[in-house]
Amino acid sequence: MAAIVALALAYWLELQEPQWAILTVYLLTQSSTGAALAKGAFRFLGTILAALYGLTAVKLFSQDPLLLVGSAMGWTFLCYYGAARARNFTAYGFMLAGFTGLLVIFQGAAAPDAAWLVALDRVSEISIGIACATLAGALVVPDHAGTQLRGLMATSRRALAAHCALALRAASPGARVIDDRNALLPLLVKFDALRSYSRFEAVEMRADRARMDEVTRRFLGVLAQARLLHLRLAGGGMADTPELAPMRAALERAAAVLERRAAAPALPENRAGCAELSRLRRDLAALGRQIAQTEHGLPFEARAEAVLICRQAAEMLRGLALLFVAEGAVFRPQPAGAAPSKEARRSAQASAVMQGARAALALLVFCAIWYATQWDQGLAGITGLALMNYQCVNTDDPAKLGWPYLRAVAAACLAAYATMGFIYPWLEGFAALALFLLAVLVPAGLLIGTPRYARAAGTFTIFYVAAAATGNVFTPDPLAFANFCFALAFGMFVCLMVARLVPVTAEGARRRVAARTRAALLPDVARGLRPAAPASREILESLGALLPQMSLARPAHDMLARGLLASAASAWELGRLRRIADSPALPERLRGTMRDGLAIFAAAPGGPPLAAEEALARIRSALAGEAWPEGPASPLLVEAAASLCFLEDRLSRDHAFRAFVFGEERA
Structure with a gap:
């Protein structure tokens, strides 16, 4: 419904490219209100800055192709450098600025007198889409990022408690412990994303970045202790002697408590959870000191191994308790945390320079092909190249995302071609068009909301509405449309080839x-x-x-x-x-x-x-x-x-x- 309203407004205002309004709605489709607001805000800011830069470049360099392309490459480098340095939707804002800047520069250069109109239409279309998507997300069954973050933290806390219980039992299969750990690690990436989205919500929903980083570190520390404790226990580190029976009982008691907490539908408050874990930790630490200080008739090596197991189990429980404390403080703001180390900043900067340079090189390659062939759909190719650059930033394997993306775009173009050839001629007026789009977009939206199909369905829908939406007057031109689609796909292909020839990974x-x-x-x-x-x-x-x-x-x-x-x-x-x-x-x-x-x-x-x-x-x-x-x-x-x-x-x-x-x- 938001997409159809956005398209109606774009038609009513007689904008040149009404499909950008409906496309923006689907680009801003997010699982939470905060995420939609964050993405919309950065998209709007990126669009405004890119439009201003594009107008400046057209004003200064429209009569000199070399300088015009050079200015476009410089803008591309800066935007993708920023995208590589930033995270989450801040990076998206940089990438959107790079994309919009290229459209305004090249489309405006083709008709310098109309460059202002190009920029104004672009900003207007994007703004309409942002407004409709944001209102729909805020008014229709809103789900806040802060609420999602609290739910994810509770879920991950239960999962981590279950993982620690596994680690405390020597009989737990090693493969199961590894799989369990590997399922927990990706949750930390979601923590940071939801935290950044919550900044755009009410004050009580906002999560503090420094405290969220502390949660991540504590989480990893518990995983480290759990892994090494289980390796020790599974390797026969605990002797089966009467002298160590109290230690075995304490470990079993701790495992049972953690399993009970993991199975509970709702965890106790952090204060109660910390108190219970602290008691278990103190018991294990006391046992370790007793074994270290008192002769039990145990060999020296057996005493040392028993002390090590008590120490590791106690440290794991201590880390879990400190994690609960850190989680409880996430939604209480504090001064900014420590800045990243000099080594981390230097590493991130080197990778970002390479990302920006590769994006600029891909643009140069396509511009050379465009100049050599004098292709009348070069702007469509630039659009495809800029869109594919989204898939190539901050990923070690661009082809893993890029080829499925290209296939989804090709399928969307074929579907749009069939729609324009066999359905649109039978439709009269906006009401008929809206009913048809409603029949298409509701199933597409359901697929986008299904995690298994979300990426493919989202890509297909975005490009379908971009290709199938028309101006106020339906003027089909099959040859021009096919030429446009081929140029779009070719631009994506060029970007993928450059990404393959100039790999930029996080390996360094x-x-x-x-x-x-x-x-x-x-x-x-x-x-x-x-x-x-x-x-x-x-x-x-x-x-x-x-x-x-x-x-x-x-x-x-x-x-x-x-x-x-x-x-x-x-x-x-x-x-x-x-x-x-x-x-x-x-x-x-x-x-x-x-x-x-x-x-x-x-x-x-x-x-x-x-x-x-x-x-x-x-x-x-x-x-x-x-x-x-x-x-x-x-x-x-x-x-x-x-x-x-x-x-x-x-x-x-x-x-x-x-x-x-x-x-x-x-x-």
Whole structure:
């Protein structure tokens, strides 16, 4: 209904391209009011800025083709550079500005005296579509982004509690734990998108960005602890002895509580949930201290492994409780969080420059073809190229989205051709046209609202209405229409070919994160040059930033994610070993041996893992000689042995960590 109203208004105002009004409605179709408002606001802003730039370029360069194309390339570069640096609908606004700027520049250059009319019509058509889509979303069964975010957070919290319960049981199949984790990670990308949309809603619906980033980091930290705890338990880390029966009972009790919380239709308030998790955590931490400080007749290694399991389980529950606290604060604003690191900014900037340069190169290639052939539908080709550029930004594999997009466009053009040839001649007046469009658009809207068909149905509908909508007077020209459709598809094809010849992926960013983690963060923690908490935080934040452009179905991406999760947890254990090595309670000889071993471990990443294994073995041998003396050093020795067990597990059992730290990943 919103689309038909928009088309009626465009006809009534006698705009040149009424199809842009109906097309805008479908481009703004979103699952929440906030998302529609956000997309509409950035689309409107991008259209205004692009129209002003296009008019300026036509005024200055319309008589010089080289300068005109150069100005269009410069605008394309700036817009797609901005799109690559921004996120969500801010990026969409940049891309829309690039698209609109090209239309105004080239269409206005063809008739400079009418350039103002071209820009005005374009802005008017887009504004009508935005107004109709926004009003429909706000008035007809509105669903707010803030409400959706709260619901997603509750759902993900239940799913994470169930995942932690799986991790606490050694009998849980490893494949199930992996699948469960991979299903949880994409939720973090949705967190950020819904948070950004909520900015356009009422104050009480808005989510704070800094606090949402904190939720993401806490979420990843819990996943890291759960993964490594299950690896330990599944690998036989808990001896079946009477002395450890209280620990097994505590783990089972924690798993049962988490399963009960995951199965509840509505979770308790965060305060109650945190209190329950804190009690479980305190019980496990107390058991770990008791095992470390008291002789149980257990071998030293068994004591260390039991302490490690208690510690990991307690840290996982602590992380879950802190996540609940962070979630509870998401809708309370606070000052802006810390800016991204210099390395992250430099990496994002390099990728954005390449994205902008590739978009400008695709435009240059098509303009050269246009000039050589003097094609009368060159503007349609520019339209197709600009639209396909949407699919090529911020994705490692443009063809994965681009080819289905091109097929949907071709199908829409064929359907529109059939409509214009066999249906429109029988329609008289706008009422008949509106009834026909209603019969077509309602089923299309239902398909767009179905996740399985949303992308294909949305693309088909957008291009169908763009091609099938006509001016106030129906003047069919089959040859011109076929020429237009071919040019549109050819422009898309040129863009895809340039994207294939000039690949721009996030692989460089992934490699830089991997290199910094293994060459700077972990070694600095081992040497005592950097606290463990900031290092672990930076690793998890880097993973959170990489997730939108990762596909965990790809082995290399899955390996990188697991390697970063393991590295974040390993930073804590390296920091704990370093603190113990600096403790005056230990004999100086043992402290020196531990510091030397950690220095060797710090120098090992990037090379053969043998040096790291030997360094840990050297520390373990030194601990074994000091294991049994009574006094304040005894619990520290058990704690150090537990950290060694953790790190040795990473080298011997955790293939992802071993491959990641020693440079074998292929991200």
